[in-house]
Amino acid sequence: MNTVWNDSTPIYRQLRDRVVAMILDGVIKQGDPLPSVRQVAGDFQINPITVSKAYQELVDENLVEKRRGLGMYVSDGARDALLKSERERFLHEEWPTLYARLGRLGLSLEQLIEAAKPGERQ
Amino acid sequence: MSTKAINPIVRARNLSKQFGATKALDAVNFEIEAGRIVGLIGPNGAGKTTALKAILGLTDFEGELSVLGFDPRTQRTQLMEQVCFIADVAVLPRWIRVSEAVEFVAGVHPRFSREKCNAFLAHTKIAPGMRVRELSKGMIVQLHLALVMAIDAKLLVLDEPTLGLDILYRKSFYESLLSDYFDEDKTIIVTTHQVEEVEHILTDLMFIRDGKIVLDATMDQVGERYAEVMVNPDKADAARALRPLNERQIFGKSIFLFDGADRTQLAQLGELHKPSIADLFVATMKGTYA
Numbered sequence: 001m002n003t004v005w006n007d008s009t010p011i012y013r014q015l016r017d018r019v020v021a022m023i024l025d026g027v028i029k030q031g032d033p034l035p036s037v038r039q040v041a042g043d044f045q046i047n048p049i050t051v052s053k054a055y056q057e058l059v060d061e062n063l064v065e066k067r068r069g070l071g072m073y074v075s076d077g078a079r080d081a082l083l084k085s086e087r088e089r090f091l092h093e094e095w096p097t098l099y100a101r102l103g104r105l106g107l108s109l110e111q112l113i114e115a116a117k118p119g120e121r122q
Numbered sequence: 123m124s125t126k127a128i129n130p131i132v133r134a135r136n137l138s139k140q141f142g143a144t145k146a147l148d149a150v151n152f153e154i155e156a157g158r159i160v161g162l163i164g165p166n167g168a169g170k171t172t173a174l175k176a177i178l179g180l181t182d183f184e185g186e187l188s189v190l191g192f193d194p195r196t197q198r199t200q201l202m203e204q205v206c207f208i209a210d211v212a213v214l215p216r217w218i219r220v221s222e223a224v225e226f227v228a229g230v231h232p233r234f235s236r237e238k239c240n241a242f243l244a245h246t247k248i249a250p251g252m253r254v255r256e257l258s259k260g261m262i263v264q265l266h267l268a269l270v271m272a273i274d275a276k277l278l279v280l281d282e283p284t285l286g287l288d289i290l291y292r293k294s295f296y297e298s299l300l301s302d303y304f305d306e307d308k309t310i311i312v313t314t315h316q317v318e319e320v321e322h323i324l325t326d327l328m329f330i331r332d333g334k335i336v337l338d339a340t341m342d343q344v345g346e347r348y349a350e351v352m353v354n355p356d357k358a359d360a361a362r363a364l365r366p367l368n369e370r371q372i373f374g375k376s377i378f379l380f381d382g383a384d385r386t387q388l389a390q391l392g393e394l395h396k397p398s399i400a401d402l403f404v405a406t407m408k409g410t411y412a
Binding site for chain 1: 293306319396397
């Protein structure tokens with residue numbers, strides 16, 4: 001039942017991350033409506049307040065806009081803004097740790113690119 | 123609840139009920155606000171059903187109890203216009219036809235919508251001409267839910283609503299409730315032993331034990347107050363020194379449950395998790411049947 005959620009992050013946060021991933025992957029595009037709070041609450045069997053909280057986060061980040069009486073819509077430029085912030089986050093949070101680890105393992109750039117080529121993995 | 127509402131849906135003050143020498147409810151105090159989904163969770167015989175019966179005006183009690191501003195003992199008729207109830211025992215007569223049940227409720231309840239009820243039934247395999255005795259247990263609950271969801275009530279009380287249902291019916295029960303019924307003007311009180319299935323649905327949690335409320339908090343407060351830490355054996359004694367509520371072993375590690383402990387201190391011992399309601403329940407009710 002709880003396979004979809006992990007218990008170390010609040011669910012509203014995980015729901016927000018899911019919507020973000022869907023925007024990044026182009027599953028929901030700019031100007032597309034988000035499913036209603038009721039719909040999401042029913043589908044995931046979570047309380048509507050949790051869903052509203054996740055949506056509010058997205059509104060606060062300007063990724064989603066509330067259209068009165070209509071619901072939530074993905075803002076124009078949401079994907080670009082996300083790409084920018086996600087790239088920033090990768091470079092400042094994930095990359096330094098990863099870079100340090102690559103150094104410890106003595107992996108060169110060539111080796112990494114080689115390993116990432118499709119069909120050539122051992 | 124720690125934040126006191128001005129007009130709570132339910133307010134109990136020193137609510138007590140005695141059966142012979144047994145105190146089913148022992149001077150209980152609580153408040154329930156509008157727009158909440160409250161889980162009343164407790165072991166068998168803890169007083170859950172007695173509390174619900176008192177709220178519904180189905181039993182006498184001592185102390186004060188106000189439901190939607192009414193006294194359930196003396197203003198039951200007014201109260202029943204605003205309150206709906208699904209019990210763990212089937213109350214629909216076995217001989218009645220589905221269409222007759224719909225007509226009956228339409229006749230007695232001023233806030234019932236026949237259209238809503240039929241629209242809901244249209245999504246099920248229940249046909250208007252069927253008699254209740256021809257329906258499976260899951261279908262009876264669906265019919266009951268259809269009748270209740272078509273009533274524009276402020277308070278819905280569910281006593282073990284999914285008891286004995288298979289997973290498909292249980293899932294669709296809560297799905298319908300959340301997507302077709304619940305909104306911020308409505309309030310739901312639910313008792314269940316199937317805590318995992320309501321875990322994320324609840325906004326508030328109440329534990330009841332031996333007629334007393336032993337936990338009354340919003341789910342957010344629960345998340346802030348309680349933490350589970352998975353600790354390696356070398357740090358287990360350090361964890362025990364912080365007076366955990368509970369300790370259990372798994373794969374050579376110890377899982378400690380803490381109430382109100384300092385998170386930065388806990389994080390040094392191991393990985394922090396939010397405890398499930400089930401784990402919290404087991405820890406809180408330790409020794410209940412001993």
